[in-house]
Amino acid sequence: METNAQLLRFNSALYSKESLRRTIKEFRGIYAPEIFFKMTQKGKYFEVGIVSEKKLENGFVEEFLNYSLFLNIQ
Amino acid sequence: MRSEKGIKTKLNPTDNEIVFSLNTKIYPQEAIYKTCYVFIDKMYIYLDSPKKGEIIASLKSKLSGRLSAEELEKIKGEFLNELLNILLRNGVIKKNQKIMEYIVSGVVNASLEEKNENKTMQRDDEDDTIDIEKEIASLKEELDKIEEKNFEDDPLGIRGVVNN
Incomplete structure (x- = not known):
């Protein structure tokens, strides 16, 4: 089984934990159980691990980044 | 870069x-x-x-x-x-923040004053209605009392006017 893993790093000064949590919740609601999300904190960065059973579709990561930023700005 | x-x-x-x-x-x-x-x-x-x-x-x-x-x-x-x-x-x-705050608070106060004026006018109208209703009720009572009496008793004192 082909799995794809991505690690996204978000600076805690620019992205709040809450906005990332809400983004994960939103994407989980759409893509679970095919795509698994996990967030941890490493120093001043939040790390979001994304593991997918299949290849992530084009623009998936970018949409995730945009949505996180959008929630943060609101 | x-x-x-x-x-x-x-x-x-x-x-x-x-x-x-x-x-x-x-x-x-x-x-x-x-x-x-x-x-x-x-x-x-x-x-x-x-x-x-x-x-x-x-x-x-x-x-x-x-x-x-x-x-x-x-x-x-x-x-x-x-x-x-x-x-x-x-x-x-x-x-311009302070100026904007003054303008907005002025508008809000003005609209609140207008609301209070309307409320007072409403209350005056309601009082008038109550007074009129009381007046009508007392006139009805008087009328009932008059209707209870026999016309021969001459409750309104018309005979006196006519005879004179």
């Missing part, structure tokens, strides 16, 4: 991406956020701050076709222009 007019820029035409740094002493974080909000429909945006006082913005076009270096630079230019626009707007708002 190449530096041009103090803004370090990195082009990534394969990914339709341009990355540049912004000095937060000149472009505060809040203004950068607001600018990102304007561009978020057209671009994929990622922000980072590797060191204090600096924000790195990565803008990636959502368009499928490959953009040239000039087109990517144009996008950066538009972003910076919008950033200036927002900074100016923020400055004007800050400068």
Whole structure:
């Protein structure tokens, strides 16, 4: 089984934990159980691990980044 | 990253991406956020701050076709222009904040006074209605008393007037 893993790093000064949590919740609601999300904190960065059973579709990561930023700005 | 007019820029035409740094002493974080909000429909945006006082913005076009270096630079230019626009707007708002507060509070107070006046007028109308109803009720009572009496008893004293 082909799995794809991505690690996204978000600076805690620019992205709040809450906005990332809400983004994960939103994407989980759409893509679970095919795509698994996990967030941890490493120093001043939040790390979001994304593991997918299949290849992530084009623009998936970018949409995730945009949505996180959008929630943060609101 | 190449530096041009103090803004370090990195082009990534394969990914339709341009990355540049912004000095937060000149472009505060809040203004950068607001600018990102304007561009978020057209671009994929990622922000980072590797060191204090600096924000790195990565803008990636959502368009499928490959953009040239000039087109990517144009996008950066538009972003910076919008950033200036927002900074100016923020400055004007800050400068005029007290005046705006006075105007708004004046309008709100005026509308509250108007509401109170309407309430008082409403109450006067209601009082008048109550008074009229009481008047009608007492007249009805009088009428009932008169109707109870026999006409021969002459309750209204008409005989006296007619005989005279």
